[in-house]
Amino acid sequence: MKAVVLRGIDEPLSIEEITKPIPGQNEVLIRLKAASFNKRDWWIQKGKYAGLKFPIVLGSDGSGVVEAIGEGVNKSIIGNEVVLYPAKNWGDKEAFQSKEFSIIGLPENGCFAQYISVPITNIYPKPSHLSYEEAATLPVAGLTAYRALFIRGNWQPGEKVLVSGVGGGAGTFALQWAVAAGAEVWVTSGSEEKIAKAMKLGAKGGINYKMENWHELLQTKAGEFDVIIDSALGDGFVQLTSLAARGARIVFFGGTDGNIPAINGRSIFWKQISILGTTLGSEKDFEQMLEFISAKKVNPVIDSVYTLTEVQTAMRAMDTSGERFGKIVLQID
Structure with missing residues (x-):
């Protein structure tokens, strides 16, 4: 063969x-x-x-x-x-x-x-x-995003979602899963074109993280987020904690931009934020993801x-x- x-x-x-x-x-x-x-x-x-x-x-x-x-x-x-x-x-x-x-x-x-x-x-x-x-x-990126959003992130109806760095496979799936579930979703990207594509897929809006004080601009537009999905880490991770609502879950599954930088832990414990790592997913997660896709008729x-x-x-x-x-x-x- x-x-x-x-x-x-x-x-x-x-x-x-x-x-x-x-x-x-x-x-x-x-x-x-x-x-x-x-x-x-x-x-x-x-x-x-x-x-x-x-x-x-x-x-x-x-x-x-x-x-x-x-x-x-x-x-x-x-x-x-x-x-x-x-x-x-x-x-x-x-x-x-x-x-x-x-x-x-x-x-x-x-x-x-x-x-x-x-x-x-x-x-x-x-x-x-x-x-x-x-x-x-679907298998790697779709499953990773599904577990990040629904299992580790424990998204609940009415909660707002931020997908940080949309455009890659898992980030795009996280956007699609959240939209299909009925969440209000916002995105970040270094590309205005990607933000526009994300909005066509159902994102309410987005912000270019190359802009100065991008997190403040996003917070002014969208407020705070209950579930934040990230795949990059790096210096921008600090801003995610300021965008997190009380009781928020920040879930990450990659580190293409480096490690987690120094973070002010006071806001994390005061707002009771959870920072959660995730890797791929179990067979049960995979089966649930396929059922979700079939029910919602999502096309990757x-x-x-x-x-x-x-x-x-x-x-x-x-x-x-x-x-x-x-x-x-x-x-x-």
Whole structure:
């Protein structure tokens, strides 16, 4: 089968013929139709991710069709359209993942290939209103945003949401989930164009964080926020605490702009703000997210679609994250 292989740090992605996997006990073979990129893939290629291993087939997100089964699996599922839960071994604690937790695409081969074999517990029915390309955007970014907003952030009806740094995959999903749930949502971005796109998706408004005293301007427009979703950290994180309402939850799942800077803790304890970290999500979270998508008929935002032969161009597009809005998708079939 054809697969996209990374052979070392800063090496180009190459399309190679590798052995087609055979499903083992309680496993299924998926003929992949589409996959999508995450910043994780970019960091692995740059050598800035834990547990590097080469050669490796990247790609944590995938959708496709069940083509074959291993022993212990009912053959009636052959031909089913599915989307893949992107991890293994979450464990029996919903509050956090186990020490054995791993994500598809490192250390095990991922979805940038024609086929992948996974445990049957990793497959879920593809929402019927979604294309394969749309479904392939969901696993990592969609699940991360869902858990951040509804599980860790514990958003409740009537609460106001701020999505900090909208435009990336998870940030855009956080906006879409909150709008679909009926929240009043505001966004920040360094791009006026992205703010305009966010408003077309249902955001009430936004502010450019490159402006001086942007947080004061936003507070004047929108007031304070009950749930704040952030993926960057860095110096701008300080301003998020001033935008937080009493009892607010600030949830973050990335650190592309650095670490949490020095913060005045007095406002945090006086307003009883919770600062919460989150990573991906459990199988239960994933199932709930798919039910939510199907009920609300949400369509993920796709920035661009590439064919398998254009995979290196697609990876380079991850370098221009400041220009991207939504997910980058790879058509496989």
